[in-house]
Amino acid sequence: MDSTEESKGLTLDAVRDALIRDEDSIVFSLVERARFPRNAPAYDPSLFGGVGERALVDLYVREAEALRAKVGGYQLPEEVPFFPKDLPSPLTPLQKNPQVLHPTSASVSVNEAIWKMYFNDLLPLFTVEGDDGNYASTVALDLVCLQALSRRIHTGKYVAEVKFIDAPHDYGRAIQAKDRDTLMKMLTFAAVEQRVKSRVEKKASIFAQNVTLDECDDEAKCKIDPLVVSHLYDQWVMPLTKLVEVEYLLQRLD
């Protein structure tokens, strides 16, 4: 969420607009990563002796996050690091962000689940098997994908706050009873989810087109399968966003 939106007051429409914009970043990041094959050695901790037991991708993400923290990153609730331990302190004066969420929101992270999902489930669905040796580009693009997914999913903290503010008594009862199932039912909007899935599939089919000048180009294939993107949202992005919402709500009255 940018600070102008926050200062105008948090509304469900404004947060949903932010989620819609994040769809573009997610689709584009997947299209970029799909230019390279799987490149499995980048994920193998037993390779690249110089970097110890860590896979190249771990090393890259950890160092990139440390640098980002030094220049003032990870101060917003939706910006959550994958390697939060021992992040360096910022070297720059911090921007003053309005505190719109409950203070415990910083501790809500589902990045471990995002990491596992991305490498174990998603990558094999949109990259081709193979190894072209371009490991530096591969891990750099993985980081872009992971960050886009993580930001979208952790924006669920704002969604939860707005829903809570709209019905504090109903949510309050379920929170006090620590009733996860009721919270999950209350915050789920099936019709909205259906529209999200249809829209991301459409976006993927437009953004991932191979554009040519040929009049009638039957060969124009998509760079990623639009169905993979709606599957990603259906199976992982929306369930994890809702998990963030539940986790946030459970701490909302602390």
Ligand SMILES: C=C(O[C@@H]1C=C(C(=O)O)C=C[C@H]1O)C(=O)O
């Ligand atoms: C994010 C929301 O909460 C839930 C999760 C959704 C999603 O991840 O896109 C969509 C609808 C809701 O079931 C919302 O209500 O907008």
